[in-house]
Amino acid sequence: MAKxxxxxxxxxxxxxxxxxxxxxxxxxxxxxxxxxxxxxxxxAGMNLALLNYYYRSKEKLFELVMLESIKEFFLGLTGxxxxxxxxxxxxxxxxxxSYISMLIRExxxxxxMLSELQANPDKLIELTGTKDFMNKSVFFQQMAAHLKxxxxxxxxxxxxxxxxxxxxxxxxxxxxIKLMSxxxxxxxxxxxxxxxxxxxxxxxxMFKIN
Amino acid sequence: MAKxxxxxxxxxxxxxxxxxxxxxxxxxxxxxxxxxxxxxxxxAGMNLALLNYYYRSKEKLFELVMLESIKEFFLGLTGxxxxxxxxxxxxxxxxxxSYISMLIRExxxxxxMLSELQANPDKLIELTGTKDFMNKSVFFQQMAAHLKxxxxxxxxxxxxxxxxxxxxxxxxxxxxIKLMSxxxxxxxxxxxxxxxxxxxxxxxxMFKIN
DNA sequence: GTCTATAAAGTGATAGAC
DNA sequence: GTCTATCACTTTATAGAC
Numbered sequence: 001m002a003k004x005x006x007x008x009x010x011x012x013x014x015x016x017x018x019x020x021x022x023x024x025x026x027x028x029x030x031x032x033x034x035x036x037x038x039x040x041x042x043x044a045g046m047n048l049a050l051l052n053y054y055y056r057s058k059e060k061l062f063e064l065v066m067l068e069s070i071k072e073f074f075l076g077l078t079g080x081x082x083x084x085x086x087x088x089x090x091x092x093x094x095x096x097x098s099y100i101s102m103l104i105r106e107x108x109x110x111x112x113m114l115s116e117l118q119a120n121p122d123k124l125i126e127l128t129g130t131k132d133f134m135n136k137s138v139f140f141q142q143m144a145a146h147l148k149x150x151x152x153x154x155x156x157x158x159x160x161x162x163x164x165x166x167x168x169x170x171x172x173x174x175x176x177i178k179l180m181s182x183x184x185x186x187x188x189x190x191x192x193x194x195x196x197x198x199x200x201x202x203x204x205x206m207f208k209i210n
Numbered sequence: 211m212a213k214x215x216x217x218x219x220x221x222x223x224x225x226x227x228x229x230x231x232x233x234x235x236x237x238x239x240x241x242x243x244x245x246x247x248x249x250x251x252x253x254a255g256m257n258l259a260l261l262n263y264y265y266r267s268k269e270k271l272f273e274l275v276m277l278e279s280i281k282e283f284f285l286g287l288t289g290x291x292x293x294x295x296x297x298x299x300x301x302x303x304x305x306x307x308s309y310i311s312m313l314i315r316e317x318x319x320x321x322x323m324l325s326e327l328q329a330n331p332d333k334l335i336e337l338t339g340t341k342d343f344m345n346k347s348v349f350f351q352q353m354a355a356h357l358k359x360x361x362x363x364x365x366x367x368x369x370x371x372x373x374x375x376x377x378x379x380x381x382x383x384x385x386x387i388k389l390m391s392x393x394x395x396x397x398x399x400x401x402x403x404x405x406x407x408x409x410x411x412x413x414x415x416m417f418k419i420n
Numbered sequence: 421g422t423c424t425a426t427a428a429a430g431t432g433a434t435a436g437a438c
Numbered sequence: 439g440t441c442t443a444t445c446a447c448t449t450t451a452t453a454g455a456c
Contacts, residue, residue: 015421030329033244037450047423052451054421108328115325117385118318119240125389132392154404157391161401162412165379170371172382175327179335181367182342191371194364202372206412225439247432257441262433264439 016054018044023051024065028112032062032119066116067127069109074130076102081139088142088209089200096167096199100192103171111172134160143207150208159207166199226264228254233261234275238322242272242329276326277337279319284340286312291349298352298419299410306377306409310402313381321382344370353417360418369417376409 013021022044026035037058041048055061080086080094103110117124125131134140134157143156170177170192177183183191204210223231232254236245247268251258265271290296290304313320327334335341344350344367353366380387380402388398414420 031241031243031325033241034329036448048450049424049452050422056451058450111321111325111328114382114386115241115321117389118321119244121385121388124385128389131389134390135392154408155401157387157393157401158405158408160390161380161383161387162376164383165375166372168383169375169379172324173371173374173378175331175334176324177367177371178331179327179338179341180344180370182345183367191365191367195368198364198368202416206415246430258432259434259442260440266433268432 015044015046015050018046019051019054020061020065023055023061024069027062027065028069028106028108031112031115063123063127066113066124070113070124070128073109073113074128074133078133078137081134081137084138088139088146089204091139091142092163092200092203092209095163096203097196099167100196100199103168104189104192107171107174110168114172146207146209152207159203162206163199163203166202167195170195225254225256225260228256229261229264230271230275233265233271234279237272237275238316238318241322241325273333273337276323276334280323280334280338283319283323284338284343288343288347291344291347294348298349298356299414301349301352302373302410302413302419305373307406309377310406310409313378314399314402317381317384320378324382356417356419362417369413372416373409373413376412377405380405 012018019040023035023040026040026043029035030039035058037051038048040061041051044050051058051061055064076098077095080091080098083091086094140156140160143159147154147156147159170188174188178188222228229250233245233250236250236253239245240249245268247261248258250271251261254260261268261271265274286308287305290301290308293301296304350366350370353369357364357366357369380398384398387393393401
């Protein structure tokens with residue numbers, strides 16, 4: 001195994017990594033079925049045969065890329081959710097801020113993940129190994145207590161769904177939103193920046209936090 | 211059964227219609243790229259050749275089905291949005307109620323529509339002919355006035371995005387939500403029924419309506 | 421490791437019998 | 439109108455030269 005830790009500079013990636021990142025891009029943009037291995041090879045600037053040489057098959061490559069992305073996504077989520085030192089309001093602010101940034105950086109990721117998850121719901125359970133981690137989170141416990149104290153008799157999962165919906169939906173629905181409103185990309189981006197601050201405010205108002 | 215004026219009986223559909231409805235189901239479940247014409251024929255209980263006989267090609271069939279669904283979707287939306295005789299609160303209640311019902315009936319529709327819309331953003335503009343109808347809607351005007359009066363200095367599009375996000379997202383994210391929470395279908399459905407009433411309440415709280 | 425050429429399998433569409 | 443058989447083309451994957 002060769003050492004690679006000194007590759008901090010923007011050194012050209014190895015063929016192996018170039019393929020993986022090209023795959024991430026193409027899969028995320030077009031989905032598994034519509035993505036062709038030829039597209040990926042071309043995006044990586046190299047030959048189709050290399051893909052199979054390094055990753056055996058389209059499906060293996062897909063699973064690898066998918067698993068990496070999902071893991072990173074859930075890690076960011078649980079990191080904020082399970083901090084015992086922050087309150088509900090602060091957690092909402094951190095979540096909105098962190099995910100708006102991620103979504104501006106990778107706007108196609110959620111639709112990709114949710115589509116593939118729907119196409120094959122079982123695979124992800126198997127891939128992630130995680131299950132009902134939300135119920136056990138610090139955030140969930142804090143929220144359950146808060147709702148009870150304030151006589152809001154519904155599941156904390158409503159809060160979670162609202163938070164994700166408010167944050168993620170505009171990115172998933174961007175083409176529809178642009179169609180309905182005639183907005184341009186620049187204007188859309190500006191609205192998303194506004195939501196960084198607005199979403200926590202709305203959430204706190206909705207659920208009487210602070 | 212004796213003759214009735216209305217054909218309430220489940221009369222077998224013609225081959226032509228059976229194919230179209232089978233196509234709607236398969237396209238909606240798997241998306242355009244992953245759907246095979248053979249799947250559609252099988253779902254319709256008939257031969258592959260009939261598909262081409264009636265609809266010329268996979269793409270033609272897809273466009274037809276897509277256009278029908280989208281038209282119905284936008285029609286329901288504008289019907290509520292453009293009623294000058296209802297106020298903001300009532301519109302929000304009608305929207306939530308109508309769309310929760312639709313989503314329980316066709317839970318796969320939004321992800322399908324949004325995925326295909328992302329894969330080919332231009333096609334839909336061409337197919338629907340509609341553009342920035344939201345800005346011209348009665349709802350949008352009412353909301354703009356309301357926001358201004360209450361010193362909320364942001365675009366009414368935020369309200370629209372929140373409303374759709376709160377309503378639609380749980381259905382799009384169902385597999386992820388089930389993964390995070392360990393929920394079963396029955397429990398999920400119960401939460402969706404609760405949201406019928408909760409969403410308008412949350413929206414009114416968020417935007418100080420009533 | 422990387423390429424070209426090609427095998428092997430999948431998929432949309434059609435011809436032609438009935 | 440509906441079927442079977444088949445064509446034409448695409449796409450994944452591999453063999454073999456370098």
